[in-house]
Amino acid sequence: MKAIAIDTxxxxxxxxxxxxxxxxxxxxIPVADARCFGxxxxxxxxxxxxxxxxxxxxxxxxxxxxxxxPGIVDPFSGRILSTPKGKYEDSIALDLPEWSRECFHLPLxxxxxxxxxxxxxxxxxxxxxxxxxxxxxxxxxxxxxxxMDGRLLRGKHFQACLGGHLPVVFDGRxxxxxxxxxxxxxxxxWALPEICRVWPGFAxxxxxxxxxxxxxxxxxxxxxGDAVAMAIKDRCLQVWACGAVGLVHxxxxxxxxxxxxxxxxxDQVLPFLDDYVHSHAWxxxxxxxxxxxxxxxxxxxxxxxxxxxxxxx
Ligand SMILES: [Zn+2]
Numbered sequence: 001m002k003a004i005a006i007d008t009x010x011x012x013x014x015x016x017x018x019x020x021x022x023x024x025x026x027x028x029i030p031v032a033d034a035r036c037f038g039x040x041x042x043x044x045x046x047x048x049x050x051x052x053x054x055x056x057x058x059x060x061x062x063x064x065x066x067x068x069x070p071g072i073v074d075p076f077s078g079r080i081l082s083t084p085k086g087k088y089e090d091s092i093a094l095d096l097p098e099w100s101r102e103c104f105h106l107p108l109x110x111x112x113x114x115x116x117x118x119x120x121x122x123x124x125x126x127x128x129x130x131x132x133x134x135x136x137x138x139x140x141x142x143x144x145x146x147x148m149d150g151r152l153l154r155g156k157h158f159q160a161c162l163g164g165h166l167p168v169v170f171d172g173r174x175x176x177x178x179x180x181x182x183x184x185x186x187x188x189x190w191a192l193p194e195i196c197r198v199w200p201g202f203a204x205x206x207x208x209x210x211x212x213x214x215x216x217x218x219x220x221x222x223x224x225g226d227a228v229a230m231a232i233k234d235r236c237l238q239v240w241a242c243g244a245v246g247l248v249h250x251x252x253x254x255x256x257x258x259x260x261x262x263x264x265x266x267d268q269v270l271p272f273l274d275d276y277v278h279s280h281a282w283x284x285x286x287x288x289x290x291x292x293x294x295x296x297x298x299x300x301x302x303x304x305x306x307x308x309x310x311x312x313x
Contacts, residue, residue, distance in 0.1 A: 002063065003064055003305050004059070004064070005300075005301040006068065006301075007113070008031075008088070009113065009300075011031055011140075013040060013043075014026060014297075015027050017048075017055050018301060018304050020123075024051075037090055038091075041099055048103075062104070065108040066110075066111075066305070067108060067111070068112075068117075068304075069091075069111070071084060073111060075154070075307070078096050079095075080110070109308055109310075116303035116304075118145040118146075118147060118303070119302075119306045120301070120306075121293055122147060122150075123305065124302045125302070131150040132149065135163075135256075135259060137259045138187075138188070139189055139262060141189075142240075142260075144161045144164055145163070146161040146253065148252075152310075163183065163243060165182040165183070168181055173191065183239055183242075195235075199231070201227070201228045206224065206226045206229065215262050216265070240269070241272060245280045249282065256289070259299060263293060
């Protein structure tokens with residue numbers, strides 16, 4: 001089955017023509033201003049048209065359009081229900097299925113980006129042999145998704161398994177979701193600069209000289225023996241590990257897949273989480289496997305075909 005796949009993030013968008021697990025052609029579209037989704041749509045439509053031509057295909061060769069979106073969405077109506085503050089807020093008023101019909105005469109399905117990544121890993125990646133899976137994506141935010149008996153969990157309001165918003169510190173940092181002490185508020189790329197700046201001794205740390213305070217910088221200074229960087233890194237690992245145990249207890253998976261940009265430093269993250277989950281999770285049946293996502297930035301695209309194959313409820 002072929003599909004047009006669209007992956008939208010906070011700082012990027014990608015469009016691709018997919019044939020099952022193969023990306024036939026893809027184009028990355030820089031997003032300078034992630035506030036307006038409406039202005040992105042004509043660029044996505046133009047990119048898809050060019051890519052179809054490049055592949056010698058027409059829209060009629062595709063089953064539909066699959067969209068990965070960083071917010072809460074209704075995959076059945078194709079509507080975007082809630083977006084992170086300040087990002088693509090206009091998208092809630094848009095009728096994406098109508099846009100797809102007008103541009104391509106194709107049906108459109110949309111899914112949250114973490115769920116899309118899980119669909120991709122299940123269809124083409126490290127989770128192929130599993131039916132009970134939890135995914136945690138560590139990056140700008142922290143995403144979560146769960147699959148039980150081979151079916152995505154969505155919940156009544158499409159908010160099941162908001163893994164990044166599991167509270168891990170009851171009196172912790174304020175989160176963008178309105179709660180406090182969420183995994184995402186305590187250890188994510190958007191939260192990291194402020195976490196660093198208020199850490200005791202930050203001014204004397206090498207981190208204070210970094211123009212961009214991200215996890216690459218944190219891991220680099222930590223590896224160099226910078227005491228502040230080492231302490232912040234340890235705390236972030238504890239936060240993710242605590243969240244991972246919460247997800248294991250909530251969803252009883254056999255596999256926990258870890259994705260997102262932070263996993264570019266998987267050697268710094270995976271062994272700690274593996275040890276922590278195995279020593280803290282109550283799993284008398286055995287051990288939950290922890291694996292790094294295989295598909296990287298392509299997971300959101302490769303989820304398009306299984307999303308379009310899903311039977312509607
Ligand atoms: Zn939150």
